[in-house]
Amino acid sequence: MKLLFHIGRYFMLMHRTLRRPEKWSIYRRQIFREIDVIGIGSLGIVAIISVFMGAVITIQSAFGFESPWIPLYAVGVATRDSIILEFSPTIVSLILAGKVGSSIASEIGNMRVSEQIDALEVMGINSAGYLILPKIIASVFILPFLVIISMFLGHFGGYVFGVVTGVVTSYEFVYGIQYEFHPFNVYYALVKIACFAFIIPSVSAYQGYYTKGGSLEVGAASIRAVVYSIIVVLLFNFIVTQLLLA
Amino acid sequence: MIEVKNVSKSFGDRPIVKDFSFVFERGKANLIIGESGTGKSVLTKCMVGLVEVDRGEVLYDGQDFVKMNYEQRKLIRKEIGMLFQGGALFDSMTVEENVMFPLSMFTEMPESEKRDRAHFCLKRVNLPNAAKLYPAEISGGMKKRVAIARAISLQPKYLFCDEPNSGLDPRTSILIDELIMEITLEYQITTVVITHDMNSVLEIGDKIAFLHNGEKWWEGNRKEILTSDNKELSDFVYATKFLREFRDRLRT
Numbered sequence: 001m002k003l004l005f006h007i008g009r010y011f012m013l014m015h016r017t018l019r020r021p022e023k024w025s026i027y028r029r030q031i032f033r034e035i036d037v038i039g040i041g042s043l044g045i046v047a048i049i050s051v052f053m054g055a056v057i058t059i060q061s062a063f064g065f066e067s068p069w070i071p072l073y074a075v076g077v078a079t080r081d082s083i084i085l086e087f088s089p090t091i092v093s094l095i096l097a098g099k100v101g102s103s104i105a106s107e108i109g110n111m112r113v114s115e116q117i118d119a120l121e122v123m124g125i126n127s128a129g130y131l132i133l134p135k136i137i138a139s140v141f142i143l144p145f146l147v148i149i150s151m152f153l154g155h156f157g158g159y160v161f162g163v164v165t166g167v168v169t170s171y172e173f174v175y176g177i178q179y180e181f182h183p184f185n186v187y188y189a190l191v192k193i194a195c196f197a198f199i200i201p202s203v204s205a206y207q208g209y210y211t212k213g214g215s216l217e218v219g220a221a222s223i224r225a226v227v228y229s230i231i232v233v234l235l236f237n238f239i240v241t242q243l244l245l246a
Numbered sequence: 247m248i249e250v251k252n253v254s255k256s257f258g259d260r261p262i263v264k265d266f267s268f269v270f271e272r273g274k275a276n277l278i279i280g281e282s283g284t285g286k287s288v289l290t291k292c293m294v295g296l297v298e299v300d301r302g303e304v305l306y307d308g309q310d311f312v313k314m315n316y317e318q319r320k321l322i323r324k325e326i327g328m329l330f331q332g333g334a335l336f337d338s339m340t341v342e343e344n345v346m347f348p349l350s351m352f353t354e355m356p357e358s359e360k361r362d363r364a365h366f367c368l369k370r371v372n373l374p375n376a377a378k379l380y381p382a383e384i385s386g387g388m389k390k391r392v393a394i395a396r397a398i399s400l401q402p403k404y405l406f407c408d409e410p411n412s413g414l415d416p417r418t419s420i421l422i423d424e425l426i427m428e429i430t431l432e433y434q435i436t437t438v439v440i441t442h443d444m445n446s447v448l449e450i451g452d453k454i455a456f457l458h459n460g461e462k463w464w465e466g467n468r469k470e471i472l473t474s475d476n477k478e479l480s481d482f483v484y485a486t487k488f489l490r491e492f493r494d495r496l497r498t
């Protein structure tokens with residue numbers, strides 16, 4: 001019952017969020033601000049994690065393939081496929097759910113409990129649209145770029161650490177990542193990330209928007225934002241994978 | 247003019263506002279007074295639709311706000327300026343940006359004109375030098391004044407002030423009262439002021455509703471309030487023992 005209530009209220013909030021904006025020029029400014037916060041602000045953490053995850057995946061695959069029957073370039077193939085299919089879109093989203101989700105929920109939650117949302121409404125402004133829509137647009141726009149960067153850095157990390165530790169040669173790694181490359185996999189990853197890029201800000205904003213009480217509840221809302229964003233992301237990861245790959 | 251007719255509101259099974267009716271007149275400061283927790287803030291939130299009423303009508307110059315849909319309400323709300331009890335300034339914006347915000351949203355004014363208007367409003371609330379500060383960097387009383395400046399920046403037709411002078415020193419408080427009175431008369435707007443402050447009541451109380459336990463217990467003006475023999479009102483007005491003794495001496 002409770003779950004149905006939240007799902008219903010979430011869709012009602014989204015309905016209000018996607019109304020026509022009062023004034024595009026203001027929204028545009030907000031969108032650029034959010035692109036900066038969500039995208040540029042997450043670049044550092046995405047870069048660090050991507051390089052090291054790429055390295056670990058390469059070393060682990062090399063460790064698993066220690067058999068004379070498997071060619072060494074398989075390490076490159078395995079690294080490429082794990083990074084493109086799963087690691088970059090999903091892991092990056094989960095990390096952003098933590099970083100971006102909690103900050104969105106606490107920002108909007110704080111505006112709720114200090115009556116700033118009421119102030120917007122009384123001015124005749126659609127508070128849901130003004131606060132949430134720019135975040136969703138910015139996120140859907142910028143996350144695919146983050147994921148593409150993450151894919152590159154993942155391969156880079158795998159290459160550098162794989163070659164430096166000697167588990168794979170430069171030639172075979174490069175041959176491996178080009179071997180039977182399917183562009184469809186990148187398309188699949190981008191579809192996934194577009195879904196997640198909508199889910200993370202909208203689920204988090206939902207938690208913040210309906211906060212009741214004071215600063216304690218804002219904290220609770222921000223934790224819920226992270227937990228529910230992650231659950232919904234994983235659920236849609238499964239659904240999209242079923243639809244596109246099965 | 248705002249007419250409120252038989253408005254009731256409960257939270258769960260706790261009735262907060264009970265069958266309240268009152269006419270808030272144009273060109274006057276209409277006061278809602280009453281003890282803490284009697285439902286003054288809830289009543290004003292009902293009037294602007296932040297809280298849905300259970301029953302009753304709220305007529306803005308004859309149009310029933312309660313029955314309107316979201317888009318129709320938006321049109322009325324563009325003419326409302328509201329000062330919240332806690333200020334409700336946007337903390338991601340500077341003082342100046344806060345005051346300019348309604349102008350950016352609803353007018354096509356060029357940047358410089360908006361800034362001029364914001365500075366004019368800030369000057370009227372006696373805050374000429376705070377424009378570049380953030381809400382976190384100014385005092386409580388200053389926040390309140392910025393919030394008033396924001397409420398009047400678009401020249402509203404209806405002005406709601408929830409305790410405009412709580413937390414202000416007596417001199418600033420009088421200044422704010424005078425400002426509210428000035429804009430009310432100058433632009434002939436309908437002003438609703440919630441207050442505890444007897445100084446303001448006596449200064450600007452053209453029309454007063456006294457709320458007691460969510461009911462309208464008494465209505466009148468500032469002259470009548472001093473001589474009313476309504477017990478609860480009289481206890482509210484003559485709150486201190488000293489004043490009560492003084493009142494009793496006057497009466498006998």
Ligand SMILES: Nc1ncnc2c1ncn2[C@@H]1O[C@H](COP(=O)(O)OP(=O)(O)OP(=O)(O)O)[C@@H](O)[C@H]1O
Pocket residue numbers: 257262280281282283284285286287288289331
């Ligand atoms: N959203 C809400 N849900 C439940 N109860 C509420 C809500 N808002 C207010 N109340 C209750 O309504 C009552 C009246 O609150 P209100 O804020 O209107 O008081 P007030 O007259 O403005 O007091 P003060 O002068 O202290 O501001 C309080 O008892 C409060 O607990």
Ligand SMILES: [Mg+2]
Pocket residue numbers: 286287288331408
């Ligand atoms: Mg109040």
